[in-house]
Amino acid sequence: MDVLNAIKTRRSIGKVKPDPVPKEMVETILEAGTWAPCHHQTEPWRFFVLTGDARKGLGNIFAQIAKGKMTEPISEEDQKRLEREHNKPLRAPVIITVAVEPSDNSKVFIQEEFAAVHAAVQNILLAAHSLGLGAVWRTGGICYEPEVKQFFGLTGKSELVGFIYIGYPDMNKVGRRKPFSEVTKWME
Numbered sequence: 001m002d003v004l005n006a007i008k009t010r011r012s013i014g015k016v017k018p019d020p021v022p023k024e025m026v027e028t029i030l031e032a033g034t035w036a037p038c039h040h041q042t043e044p045w046r047f048f049v050l051t052g053d054a055r056k057g058l059g060n061i062f063a064q065i066a067k068g069k070m071t072e073p074i075s076e077e078d079q080k081r082l083e084r085e086h087n088k089p090l091r092a093p094v095i096i097t098v099a100v101e102p103s104d105n106s107k108v109f110i111q112e113e114f115a116a117v118h119a120a121v122q123n124i125l126l127a128a129h130s131l132g133l134g135a136v137w138r139t140g141g142i143c144y145e146p147e148v149k150q151f152f153g154l155t156g157k158s159e160l161v162g163f164i165y166i167g168y169p170d171m172n173k174v175g176r177r178k179p180f181s182e183v184t185k186w187m188e
């Protein structure tokens with residue numbers, strides 16, 4: 001698949017099959033992530049690959065965080081929500097959690113460290129797509145909860161930038177974008 005075609009046909013695929021993804025494919029995807037641009041050669045991306053039961057550990061953290069925000073006694077509705085939180089990481093056979101570990105070099109702007117890792121995520125999404133896999137970049141407040149940071153052993157300025165859920169696609173999706181002319185001003 002050529003790059004322009006991959007860019008245009010990649011979609012966020014939220015529904016994937018439970019079938020396992022070969023490790024070699026995941027490795028190809030991770031390597032693509034590491035070829036993203038980065039200023040000052042900092043390579044600030046960090047990846048955590050969750051498969052199998054490791055995903056349940058993350059689900060436990062999600063549920064624990066949700067429970068911490070609920071009032072006791074837990075209602076039936078809250079109990080269902082907790083189950084949903086538990087099961088969230090089971091929606092895909094592979095989750096690549098992507099984090100940024102910003103450089104301590106005083107020349108480096110932290111915004112650029114995030115920029116580099118976001119570029120790595122796009123590489124990951126495109127690589128997955130080019131291999132016939134479906135992927136979605138998931139975030140939300142959960143990414144920034146201290147318990148989640150702790151689960152991945154992140155300290156200091158390190159932050160999660162998202163969970164990339166990956167598997168064989170189990171849905172079709174049509175993309176939609178404004179024409180680039182609507183968001184572009186030519187300055188000659």
Ligand SMILES: Cc1cc2nc3c(=O)[nH]c(=O)nc-3n(C[C@H](O)[C@H](O)[C@H](O)COP(=O)(O)O)c2cc1C
Nearest residue numbers: 010011012013014136137138139140162173175176
């Ligand atoms: C920073 C970021 C965070 C996102 N978080 C979520 C998310 O939490 N859940 C989700 O379903 N999609 C998430 N997405 C995917 C967007 O919903 C998706 O890219 C958008 O709907 C456009 O669809 P497409 O990727 O198929 O073109 C996220 C995308 C970005 C860039």
